[in-house]
Amino acid sequence: MAASTIAASARREKLAEIGMQVAAFLIALGIALGIGSLIIIGYGDSPLAVYSAVVRFSFGSLDGLARMLVIATPLIFSALAVSVCYKAAMFNIGVEGQYIVGMGVATVAAAHFGFLGVFQFPAVLVFAMIGGMAYAAIPAVLKVKTGAHEVVTTIMLNGIAISLLAWALRGPLKFTDAAGAFNINLRSDLFPNSAMAPNLGHYLGVGTDVPLNLLLPIAVACSVLVWFLLKRTRLGYEARAVGSSPGSARVGGISIGAVQIKVFLISGALAGLVGMQQILGLNNYLPLNYEAGLGFTGIAVAFLGQNNPFGIIAAAVMWAVLARGQDAILIETTVPVEIIIILQAILILTVVVAFQVAKRRISRRRLRLAAVQDQDFEDADEEAA
Amino acid sequence: MQNDGAGRDSAPLVVMEGVTKRFPGVVANEDVSLELRAGEIHALIGENGAGKSTLMRVLYGIYPSDGGRVFVRGKELKLSSPRVAIANGIGMVHQHFVLVDPFTVTENIILGDEGGRRLDLAAANERVAELAESFGFSVDPTAKVEDLSVGEEQRVEILKALYRGVEILILDEPTAVLTPQETRELFGNLLRLRESGKTIVFISHKLDEVLEIADRITVLRRGKVVGETTPAETSKAQLAEMMVGRPVLFRLEKPTVELGEPVLQVEGLTGGRLHGVDITVRSGEIVGVAGVEGNGQRELAEALIGLTKPDAGRVLLEGKDLAGWSVEEVRNAGVAFIPEDRHEQGLVLAMSLWENAVLGRQDDAEFSGRVVLLIKKIKELAADLIRRFDVRARNINVNAGTLSGGNQQKLILARELETDPRLLVAAQPTRGLDVGAIEFVWKQILEQKAAGRAVLLISAELDEIYALSDRIVTLYEGKITGEFSPDAEPEAIGVGMTGSRSEEHV
Numbered sequence: 001m002a003a004s005t006i007a008a009s010a011r012r013e014k015l016a017e018i019g020m021q022v023a024a025f026l027i028a029l030g031i032a033l034g035i036g037s038l039i040i041i042g043y044g045d046s047p048l049a050v051y052s053a054v055v056r057f058s059f060g061s062l063d064g065l066a067r068m069l070v071i072a073t074p075l076i077f078s079a080l081a082v083s084v085c086y087k088a089a090m091f092n093i094g095v096e097g098q099y100i101v102g103m104g105v106a107t108v109a110a111a112h113f114g115f116l117g118v119f120q121f122p123a124v125l126v127f128a129m130i131g132g133m134a135y136a137a138i139p140a141v142l143k144v145k146t147g148a149h150e151v152v153t154t155i156m157l158n159g160i161a162i163s164l165l166a167w168a169l170r171g172p173l174k175f176t177d178a179a180g181a182f183n184i185n186l187r188s189d190l191f192p193n194s195a196m197a198p199n200l201g202h203y204l205g206v207g208t209d210v211p212l213n214l215l216l217p218i219a220v221a222c223s224v225l226v227w228f229l230l231k232r233t234r235l236g237y238e239a240r241a242v243g244s245s246p247g248s249a250r251v252g253g254i255s256i257g258a259v260q261i262k263v264f265l266i267s268g269a270l271a272g273l274v275g276m277q278q279i280l281g282l283n284n285y286l287p288l289n290y291e292a293g294l295g296f297t298g299i300a301v302a303f304l305g306q307n308n309p310f311g312i313i314a315a316a317v318m319w320a321v322l323a324r325g326q327d328a329i330l331i332e333t334t335v336p337v338e339i340i341i342i343l344q345a346i347l348i349l350t351v352v353v354a355f356q357v358a359k360r361r362i363s364r365r366r367l368r369l370a371a372v373q374d375q376d377f378e379d380a381d382e383e384a385a
Numbered sequence: 386m387q388n389d390g391a392g393r394d395s396a397p398l399v400v401m402e403g404v405t406k407r408f409p410g411v412v413a414n415e416d417v418s419l420e421l422r423a424g425e426i427h428a429l430i431g432e433n434g435a436g437k438s439t440l441m442r443v444l445y446g447i448y449p450s451d452g453g454r455v456f457v458r459g460k461e462l463k464l465s466s467p468r469v470a471i472a473n474g475i476g477m478v479h480q481h482f483v484l485v486d487p488f489t490v491t492e493n494i495i496l497g498d499e500g501g502r503r504l505d506l507a508a509a510n511e512r513v514a515e516l517a518e519s520f521g522f523s524v525d526p527t528a529k530v531e532d533l534s535v536g537e538e539q540r541v542e543i544l545k546a547l548y549r550g551v552e553i554l555i556l557d558e559p560t561a562v563l564t565p566q567e568t569r570e571l572f573g574n575l576l577r578l579r580e581s582g583k584t585i586v587f588i589s590h591k592l593d594e595v596l597e598i599a600d601r602i603t604v605l606r607r608g609k610v611v612g613e614t615t616p617a618e619t620s621k622a623q624l625a626e627m628m629v630g631r632p633v634l635f636r637l638e639k640p641t642v643e644l645g646e647p648v649l650q651v652e653g654l655t656g657g658r659l660h661g662v663d664i665t666v667r668s669g670e671i672v673g674v675a676g677v678e679g680n681g682q683r684e685l686a687e688a689l690i691g692l693t694k695p696d697a698g699r700v701l702l703e704g705k706d707l708a709g710w711s712v713e714e715v716r717n718a719g720v721a722f723i724p725e726d727r728h729e730q731g732l733v734l735a736m737s738l739w740e741n742a743v744l745g746r747q748d749d750a751e752f753s754g755r756v757v758l759l760i761k762k763i764k765e766l767a768a769d770l771i772r773r774f775d776v777r778a779r780n781i782n783v784n785a786g787t788l789s790g791g792n793q794q795k796l797i798l799a800r801e802l803e804t805d806p807r808l809l810v811a812a813q814p815t816r817g818l819d820v821g822a823i824e825f826v827w828k829q830i831l832e833q834k835a836a837g838r839a840v841l842l843i844s845a846e847l848d849e850i851y852a853l854s855d856r857i858v859t860l861y862e863g864k865i866t867g868e869f870s871p872d873a874e875p876e877a878i879g880v881g882m883t884g885s886r887s888e889e890h891v
Contacts, residue, residue, distance in 0.1 A: 252745040366783065
């Protein structure tokens with residue numbers, strides 16, 4: 001009986017903490033929108049009109065919703081990749097390079113493995129993950145074997161990845177079909193249908209011309225897997241221990257280097273999937289003018305989502321709503337498109353600050369609750385001071 | 386205030402009257418009254434959580450009190466912030482120092498009180514040197530704080546307060562972080578401060594120190610004053626009973642156990658600070674390694690658990706050479722470890738109790754499959770450990786960081802002893818714990834002996850070495866400098882601890 005009341009009170013506390021986090025987020029959102037409003041008013045437009053246009057573009061129609069989710073999908077992969085490393089106290093700035101390499105490796109399978117039929121799409125994904133993983137292995141091994149900091153090595157490797165892919169598109173990956181020569185932009189061979197991400201449009205009743213595809217549910221599944229990895233598996237447990245107390249982890253018999261390499265490889269595999277929306281969803285080839293920067297955006301989304309696998313989904317959606325909002329603003333209002341970028345920046349700032357404040361309050365609250373049980377005020381004092 | 390003929394000098398410098406401080410859900414101080422007289426060293430003692438620090442933080446203006454009044458020099462004051470407190474001559478040195486590491490001693494001392502637009506460091510250095518000189522503190526004003534020892538950093542903190550003209554100096558557990566020598570030096574400094582008329586509040590739970598240094602002692606328990614006394618009128622046992630609320634045993638009965646085969650044989654262990662260390666521990670035996678920290682204690686413990694690889698020498702566990710074994714393998718072979726630093730090497734503070742309860746055994750088939758943790762099993766283990774070792778926590782889901790030091794140590798003990806080890810390596814197992822928790826830890830260690838396990842106890846506290854050990858060795862500058870029976874005179878062991886044979890004649 002006592003045990004069940006304890007469990008109930010633990011659940012209540014957990015709910016209260018989640019409530020505080022939700023409140024923190026709403027306050028942050030409010031402040032960001034408030035500041036945005038001032039800027040919009042400065043341009044002589046109505047904030048309500050601008051915001052409602054932005055929201056309408058993503059939520060006003062199924063088509064809009066689908067297009068927004070298409071933008072969100074790669075951001076989920078990217079932010080997950082960042083967050084996995086972050087949990088083990090590593091900063092993977094190299095998601096950018098890893099997804100670029102991932103696209104290149106995936107293109108091999110996408111262009112040439114048509115004989116696999118229905119298995120080609122999953123095969124392409126596996127290739128993408130292997131590409132990202134292989135490229136992530138470099139900074140991981142350098143970190144563990146030589147102590148080279150991953151931030152420095154991954155930034156350097158990002159530059160190399162761009163050149164590597166440019167070279168590949170002029171060499172082994174270059175189109176072989178006659179039509180390719182008429183394109184202004186260099187591209188790979190066109191992929192067969194079996195390589196493409198299966199379209200989900202007809203399930204939502206928006207038709208197949210909306211590029212909503214299987215990658216979105218895969219991204220959501222990856223979030224669940226990452227949550228499971230961190231909370232339920234031994235590797236996730238060891239990664240979190242290494243991340244928050246390397247000394248205690250070592251004494252606990254955890255091999256820090258091995259854990260770091262494994263986590264980095266998982267991060268790289270997730271990063272490899274970032275570029276799939278572009279080459280298997282939006283296009284059916286890899287162009288030289290692919291969308292770059294998704295790896296860096298992933299860092300912002302990961303922090304916006306508090307490095308929580310489910311927070312990341314929400315953050316990616318929010319980011320995508322704002323990104324789509326650029327079109328809305330261009331079409332429906334007189335304010336400059338850059339207002340969106342400003343909003344994104346303010347949002348990160350306010351959310352990070354608000355969550356930090358909430359986190360402090362939560363930890364103080366935890367200490368206080370512990371003190372009630374323990375009659376031990378000293379630690380709480382420490383915190384308050 | 387009445388002047389009962391003793392004149393103005395005996396009028397208390399500070400009077401705290403009926404001070405109450407509540408935190409949501411708890412009363413940290415309830416109707417506490419306290420008097421500080423000018424020029425005294427006043428010890429404030431009590432267990433962790435008794436409200437000592439809280440009371441002093443009220444006096445220092447960190448916490449607004451929820452009731453009661455504070456008089457300083459007969460004038461009622463509203464201490465709304467540390468700034469006000471300092472202006473009224475009250476300063477506090479916290480347990481955790483707040484110094485800027487890359488700054489020099491002088492830069493740290495004048496920080497926030499630089500005076501003027503132009504920073505004249507040369508003049509400031511001189512002022513600091515003079516100040517240190519006047520109280521007989523040895524400190525180099527131009528040294529960087531990051532190069533200082535803990536004892537020196539503490540001196541800088543005290544000078545910081547003195548620089549601001551503080552008359553009443555509150556020291557929160559000042560000896561918790563010091564080696565015995567540094568403690569001696571601190572006491573020398575405190576006596577000089579008292580001579581020059583300063584009033585010192587000494588917060589502690591180390592009774593020997595309090596009896597040595599204090600003029601008067603106030604005991605707190607559960608937020609209330611339970612008594613006021615002087616060292617002459619009381620004893621260690623009495624103070625302990627006042628603090629804990631029940632009699633405390635300082636000498637526990639050592640169980641008599643037939644010593645068995647050697648479990649641990651250390652032969653010529655060399656590496657880091659260690660030079661050819663030989664130690665043997667038999668089953669059922671507690672061997673105490675006495676010595677001042679920094680003489681290879683940490684290196685010895687880390688080599689035994691497999692954290693560091695020795696340059697030379699062997700470590701044998703029941704005859705098996707542990708050379709090249711990982712921490713995981715050493716643990717699986719039956720070595721349990723209580724690290725000297727709970728936070729850095731014992732617990733992951735940001736993780737839950739149940740997650741900490743399995744640390745070190747996360748790869749046991751009992752608690753983890755090839756990939757997935759068996760969380761239900763782990764939680765059962767944690768709940769069981771917490772119940773049996775009386776770890777006070779609301780539930781097993783709270784973070785380890787929310788526990789008090791004593792409860793954190795209990796959690797580590799529970800985890801390590803649960804594995805039924807062949808050898809327990811306990812490094813400074815009661816550091817920072819209060820009397821009640823120390824007694825608990827000691828009992829647990831003696832129980833290991835009774836169960837026929839081998840225990841290597843590494844401790845800087847001679848009391849602890851005496852209370853538990855069957856055999857005592859001293860470690861000095863990485864070498865074993867002597868072996869003693871627990872009947873040996875402390876002075877003899879002291880010689881081994883300092884390595885200097887010449888002190889025999891002193």
